[in-house]
Amino acid sequence: MRRMDCRGLLAAVAAACLLGIALSQTTLTPAVMSTTFVENVTGLTVTPVILSSTTPGCSAFNTSTCEPCAPGSQYDNNTLLCACCTEPGLCLFPGACLLCPTGFYQPLAGQQQCLPCNRGFYTNFTGSPLCHACLPGSFNNNTGQSSCTSCSPGFFASMQSSTSCSPCSVGRFCNSSGCTQCQTCPAGREALESAAKDCTPCRPGMHKPAHQTMCQICGSGFYQIRWGQEKCDICPENHYCPSPDVNPIQCPSDAFCPAGSLAPGYCMETFFRKAGDTCELAPVTIALLVIGGGVALLFVILMVLRRRRDTDGELSVARAPLLRKERPQGRYYGIPCDAEPVYAGW
Template sequence: MGCRRVLPAVCAACLIGMVLSQTTLTPAVVSTTQMENATGLTVAPVILSTTTSGCFAFNTSTCEACPPGSQYDNSTLLCSCCSNPGLCVVPEACLPCTRGFYQPLPGQQQCLPCSRGFYTNFTGSPLCLPCPPGSMNNNTGGDSCTSCSPGSFSSQQSSTSCTPCALGSFCNSSGCLQCQMCPGGTEALQAAAKECTPCRPGMHKPPHQTMCQICGSGFFQIHWGQENCDVCPENHYCPSPDVNPIQCPSDAFCPEGSLAPSYCMETFFHKAGDTCELAPVTIALLVIGGGVALLLIILMVLRRRRDTDGELTVARAPLLGKERPQGRYYGIPCDGEPVYAGW
């Protein structure tokens, strides 16, 4: 009865002191802000809530839904005295969502973990943020994102993993949004490369290609990290693309792009300027050979004619030596030669 004679604020403070002396509250209840808010409450003069021990000290008709980014705290009378879960006497009594958790709706009993690829790095968050390009998060409830390590990249936000650099590309720093193609004269022989290596002598790579290539036939390159090969010069030959051109011998031909010197046939030909000419011995042999060939042809023709005449003689012999019966026909001996009499 004595309490009714004092000011309402003092009476409310008296009742809250009785509750605190009988109930252990969480730090959220005993904070200065909550105490100030609690002492400012208007206590009903006649009807008080007595559903739970100590709840009569609070005006539960003022219970409010926990705001987004927080959850209901059932361990404090400032919240458990309210009729519905998710409501508290003062919003400060609600528990803020921890790092990696969020709650977009008011009056909820629990916070939600951020999905993979998302994060929140502060408490009381109503939403999760996507991991920016160049980073990833493969865990739920993440409070941060991990930058892609050198040799890998992530070109999109909310990534759950980083992609290794493909052959011919590289990334030499963390957090790459994409991998870069190796410059001309360099290559990356393995995936997830952090740097490029120069092309070896005898090889080259233009900027638009992926891997170093061996110089073509008749070309050479003796330096490291070159984009192009050089053609083997005239009067030189290049047996290997990774050595200097070799001087052509005086008795050989070496046009531009030669792999090896070209020689004339030393016995029958000899070099004369840019061509090969017949040697004297070759000319003599050709003349002798031509004469022998002509003589053989003449002998073959004569022999052929002789054989033909012999065959005719043999064919006529039976006709000339045949015997005819003796007699006369029309006054002419049968064995006489016929005589053309004419008409």
């Protein structure tokens, strides 16, 4: 019976307390109070109602129970449950604090405001003590965001907490949203522009292996007349390929066309003629060679004879002084006489 009386007394005191708060609302705005809220505040120590002209109704609470707002929340200065505490950031119980909205966070306790998530980060629930980094393939370019945006096709983001997406380079593509990296175009296909969403096939006369990024023109003596090919074909024997994007052309009967020919090869007209797979000398060429050889041989013989004649002349001139060598004048019996005998009469 006594326990029932105590409960009734507490209810009366609480009603009186609420009455004092209600009467004081003319000087404190706004104040958020309701009967539902009072029903949840059963653990508070209620003191006698003593109205104050400065902070009406605050003396009805035991402010020694004030606690700092938990991480992920902030001080609520619009309610007596927080305003009655002596220091900002404290409330009568954690449930009186305001939860941080989406896009905002607060890692510390007892703070008066929440912080916006940085660019490249987000939080998608209230009361968050931290922000999450945007995953690869997404980005966030503003602060205080509750989500990240996926990269559009043709763009990618390979790192976490990206603030933008990068376009795929030439030769690479991305055909879906949220790409973490771009892919090289498959064999026989290429991407001619950056930020490509798809690849185009190589044109005739060109090819592209899987490890290359761009289509290449077929090499000399090769051809390709189909679209989107990985390799070129060599021009076949007895054909020639003047352009890599046309069909091989049949070789003329009087020409040579080995495999890989750009143009037919002909023997020299008049001097040579085709004989099977080779060129042979024409009759007129053989005659000219014989005549030319004879003239050359005759020229050599004449040169040798002239050289020999010139040599003989030089020897004759060299021997002449020896044949005409003079004797010195002598004296015979005191009479000078000629060196050579003089014959008289005969």
